[in-house]
Amino acid sequence: MLKGALIGCGYFAENHLHAWRQVPDAAIVALCDTDPARLAAASQTFSIGRTYTSLEAMLAAEALDFVDIATGPRTHRALVEAVASHGGIAIICQKPIARAMADAEAMVAACAAAGVPFAIHENFRWQTPIRAVKAAMEEGAVGTPFFGRCSFRSAFDVYARQPYLATDERFIVEDLGIHILDIARFLFGEVAHLSATTKRVNPAIRAEDVATILMGHANDVTSVVDCSYATALPHERFPQTLVEVDGSEGTLRLDADYRLTVHRKDGGTTVRDVAPRPLDWAAAPAHLIQESVLAFQRDAARCLAEGRLPETSGTDNLKTFALVQAVYRSAEGPMTRVEP
Numbered sequence: 001m002l003k004g005a006l007i008g009c010g011y012f013a014e015n016h017l018h019a020w021r022q023v024p025d026a027a028i029v030a031l032c033d034t035d036p037a038r039l040a041a042a043s044q045t046f047s048i049g050r051t052y053t054s055l056e057a058m059l060a061a062e063a064l065d066f067v068d069i070a071t072g073p074r075t076h077r078a079l080v081e082a083v084a085s086h087g088g089i090a091i092i093c094q095k096p097i098a099r100a101m102a103d104a105e106a107m108v109a110a111c112a113a114a115g116v117p118f119a120i121h122e123n124f125r126w127q128t129p130i131r132a133v134k135a136a137m138e139e140g141a142v143g144t145p146f147f148g149r150c151s152f153r154s155a156f157d158v159y160a161r162q163p164y165l166a167t168d169e170r171f172i173v174e175d176l177g178i179h180i181l182d183i184a185r186f187l188f189g190e191v192a193h194l195s196a197t198t199k200r201v202n203p204a205i206r207a208e209d210v211a212t213i214l215m216g217h218a219n220d221v222t223s224v225v226d227c228s229y230a231t232a233l234p235h236e237r238f239p240q241t242l243v244e245v246d247g248s249e250g251t252l253r254l255d256a257d258y259r260l261t262v263h264r265k266d267g268g269t270t271v272r273d274v275a276p277r278p279l280d281w282a283a284a285p286a287h288l289i290q291e292s293v294l295a296f297q298r299d300a301a302r303c304l305a306e307g308r309l310p311e312t313s314g315t316d317n318l319k320t321f322a323l324v325q326a327v328y329r330s331a332e333g334p335m336t337r338v339e340p
Contacts, residue, residue: 001025001026001027002025002026002027002065002066002301002304002305003027003029003062003063003064003065003066004020004026004027004028004029004064004065004066004067004068005028005029005030005031005032005058005062005064005066005067005068006020006028006030006031006032006042006067006068006070007032007033007055007067007068007069007070007071007079008032008033008069008070008071008072008075008094009031009033009035009038009039009041009042009070010033010038010070010071011161011162012070012094013042013070014042014045015289015290015293016068016070016121016293016297017042017045017046017048018279018281018282018290018294019290019293019294019297020068020297021046022279022294022298023294023297023298023301024298024301025301025305026066026297026301028046028048028068029048029050029062029064030048030050030051030052030058030062030064031043031046031048031050031051031052032051032052032053032054032055032058033051033053034053035053036053039051039052039053050062055079055082055083056082059082059083059086059089064089065089065090065304066089066090066091066092066117066304067083067089067090067091067092068092068121068297069083069091069092069093069094070094070121071094072164073094073095073096073097073098073099074099076093076094076097076098076103076107077098077103077106077107079093080093080107080110080111080118081106081107081110083116084110084111084113084114084116084118085110085114087114087116088116089116090116090117090118090119090304091111091116091117091118091119092119092120092121092297092300093107093118093119093120093121093314094120094121095120095121095122095178095179095317096174096175096178096321096324097120097314097317097318097321098321101318101321101322101325104314104317104318104321105318107314108314108315108318111314117303117304117309117310117313118309118313118314118315119300119303119309119310119312119313119314120312120313120314120316120317121293121296121312122178122179122182122296122312122317122320123179123289123292123293123295123296124179124180124182124183124241124289124292125182125183125186125311125312126292126293126295126296126299127241127276127288127289127291127292127295128258128274128275128276128277128288128291128292128295129240129241129243129254129258129260129274129275129276129288130183130186130187130241130243130254131295132254132260132272132274133187133243133245133252133254133260134186134187136252136260136262137187137245137247137252140249141247141249141250141252141262141264142245142246142247142248142249142250142251142252142262142264143247143248143249143250144247144248144249145188145221145245145246145247145248146220146221146222146246146247146248147221147222147223147244147245147246148184148187148188148221148222148223148224148243148244148245148246149223149224149225149226149242149243149244150180150183150184150187150223150224150225150226150241150242150243151180151224151225151226151227151241151242151243151244152176152179152180152226152227152228152239152240152241152242153226153227153228153231153233153237154228154229154231154233154236154237154238154239155229155230155231155232155233155236156229156236156238156239158229159205165205166204166205166206167205167206168206168207169206169207170207170208170328171205171206171207171208171209171229172198172207172208172209172210172211172227172228172229173196173198173208173211173227173324173327173328173331174324176227176229177211177213177225177227177324177327178320178321178323178324179241180225180227180241181213181225181320181323181324181327182312182317182320183241183243184215184223184225185319185320185323187243187245188217188219188221188223189217189218189219189221190217190218190319191215191216191217191218191323192216192217192218193215193216194213194214194215194216194323194326194327194330195213195214195330196211196212196213196214196326196327196328196330196331197211197212197331198210198211198212198327198328198331199211201228201230202229202230208331209228209229209230210227210228210229210230210231211225211226211227211228211327211331212224212225212226212227213225213226213327213330215323235256236285237256238285239285239286239288239289240256240257240258240285240288241254242254242255242256249264249265250262250263250264250265251263254274257275258273258274258275258276259271259272259273259274260272260273260274276288276291276292277291279291279294296310296312299311
């Protein structure tokens, strides 16, 4: 049995704790948070009696196989380096890995130097419909892809549960776009170049709530990633990512409400329901994300038990995080004007 500790008992950490209860051969045995009230609430809800307001005290007292860091990105580097220096404890850390690339690279280097596994909790690629898209592509459903689109457009009030999203200096690319960019990497391969625009539509927030990114992948696929929290639709799709893939032998569409359609040039068309599986602790519409948290954690625990890195290792996640930084550079840079 892998023994773990959760660091950070905020809003999203509840999903981590629910999911760990359903992971075979792994258990959260201790909790750590600097807020005593939040710590006590999580302890009571999940019946975990060993609690700490000090990371150092927890590391000194507990014999742990891994930690799961569910705090904000500003704290990630200090926490990861502290755990890595303790030695012998695998580290899972929420996204975004950091606020700056230098910090992200330092975290990966610290874990490598300490010889401890380091993974980023990047769960969108673990969503059931996204895995179904990937499986269909690998089975050759559309032949060789040449175009893709990953789209997340919504007007869901994410600020109600996470008010800091309205005041942070960066918003949709760093908080949501990082997931959609990772899906694009997962489906279409590494990115060779990109161009991006961002916009703030909601006047009540500080940073961008719309982003559109055009990417050229190393394998000659062109993709578009578009994200919006300012798009009011008659049918709210939160938190669904819609996907389009055009290939040499056909097309694939992951449409609203988990409808996966594959059409072949020869005329054959198949339509499947690829909805997430229900969980007794999950509730629509967030059940899509909650189920993917469980899928990620099950795979991470299996990898740690087998002595291999999860597919979203720290080293791999640097590539996704580099795309986030490139998007901001492109959006903030000079536009190429087209003269009439």
